[in-house]
Amino acid sequence: MIDRSASSPPIRSDGLQIDEHRSLQVFHWRLERVAWGTFLAIVVAALLGLTGGEGRLARNTLDHGSAQAEVPAVARWQEPDNMTVSFDAAGPHVIRFGPGLAEWFDVASVTPRPVHESATSEGLRLEVEAAGGTVHLSIRPRSPGLARYDLEIDGATVSARTLIIP
Amino acid sequence: MDSVLRGAAVYLVLLMIFRLSGRRTLAQVTAFDFVLLLIVAETTQQALLGDDFSVVNAAILIVTLFTLDIAMSCLKRWSRGLALLLDGSPTVLVAGGVPDREVMRRARVDLRDILLAARSQHGLRRMDEVDFAVLEQSGGISIIPKEAGKNG
Numbered sequence: 103m104i105d106r107s108a109s110s111p112p113i114r115s116d117g118l119q120i121d122e123h124r125s126l127q128v129f130h131w132r133l134e135r136v137a138w139g140t141f142l143a144i145v146v147a148a149l150l151g152l153t154g155g156e157g158r159l160a161r162n163t164l165d166h167g168s169a170q171a172e173v174p175a176v177a178r179w180q181e182p183d184n185m186t187v188s189f190d191a192a193g194p195h196v197i198r199f200g201p202g203l204a205e206w207f208d209v210a211s212v213t214p215r216p217v218h219e220s221a222t223s224e225g226l227r228l229e230v231e232a233a234g235g236t237v238h239l240s241i242r243p244r245s246p247g248l249a250r251y252d253l254e255i256d257g258a259t260v261s262a263r264t265l266i267i268p
Numbered sequence: 269m270d271s272v273l274r275g276a277a278v279y280l281v282l283l284m285i286f287r288l289s290g291r292r293t294l295a296q297v298t299a300f301d302f303v304l305l306l307i308v309a310e311t312t313q314q315a316l317l318g319d320d321f322s323v324v325n326a327a328i329l330i331v332t333l334f335t336l337d338i339a340m341s342c343l344k345r346w347s348r349g350l351a352l353l354l355d356g357s358p359t360v361l362v363a364g365g366v367p368d369r370e371v372m373r374r375a376r377v378d379l380r381d382i383l384l385a386a387r388s389q390h391g392l393r394r395m396d397e398v399d400f401a402v403l404e405q406s407g408g409i410s411i412i413p414k415e416a417g418k419n420g
Binding site for chain 1: 285288289290318319352356357358359360363364374375400402412
């Protein structure tokens with residue numbers, strides 16, 4: 103291994119022996135300011151929900167006419183999250199998540215408990231009464247990436263996307 | 269493998285944040301900053317360990333962090349450029365008794381910081397007794413009094 107720290111620092115005209123790299127220091131100060139701006143941007147993004155969790159932009163609302171689904175816009179890998187489907191009219195209702203959901207998420211629980219539930223190659227199909235008007239799904243992202251999945255509620259299908267960050 | 273990657277990621281993130289926060293952040297450690305450092309340690313704990321609280325996982329993480337730190341010190345010793353990038357270089361704040369206001373502003377150091385260092389290191393009373401003041405890589409300020417400068 104070459105020891106490059108052995109060379110002695112230069113002596114300035116005023117007698118001070120110091121290895122000062124002013125141009126590099128100026129560059130670093132600029133970089134510092136950019137970093138502080140980035141830190142601020144990260145804090146603002148987190149407050150808005152762009153890093154997962156709560157926040158104004160943390161969730162996507164998908165309108166199905168007589169039902170509204172709320173899915174996470176940004177989720178954190180391995181952190182429990184949830185999806186909700188709210189119905190305007192009383193049940194029974196059929197919710198089907200495309201195979202993309204199972205590819206990206208583990209579904210831990212469905213509340214209230216579905217009347218009938220089946221997981222096939224076409225995805226997860228749930229028949230619910232939705233007595234309270236809302237069905238909650240507890241989910242846990244499996245891996246980081248952009249999850250794309252279909253959501254079909256009483257025959258109407260929309261595509262949903264969730265960014266899963268590490 | 270997961271533990272090693274987590275350890276490396278947290279090490280690099282902390283290294284980057286501390287370096288980009290500026291040297292003065294580390295130098296002006298108050299009691300509150302100390303508490304803040306403890307909170308940072310507590311916050312990173314979950315990211316490091318994940319769901320695995322076993323002794324083996326903890327041992328792997330500790331070994332990973334120490335290995336990275338040793339590797340980094342070896343790399344810095346081998347490459348002067350990397351050392352400069354990671355540690356920076358000393359910055360002359362006062363030369364020949366004249367404060368460099370622009371450098372002080374950028375480095376977030378004011379005359380009070382220099383006078384504090386002058387008092388604590390050499391018992392100096394006034395700014396005109398200071399020959400040189402250098403902001404070191406560690407974040408501390410070194411003072412060379414006028415007499416000592418002449419003798420050196």
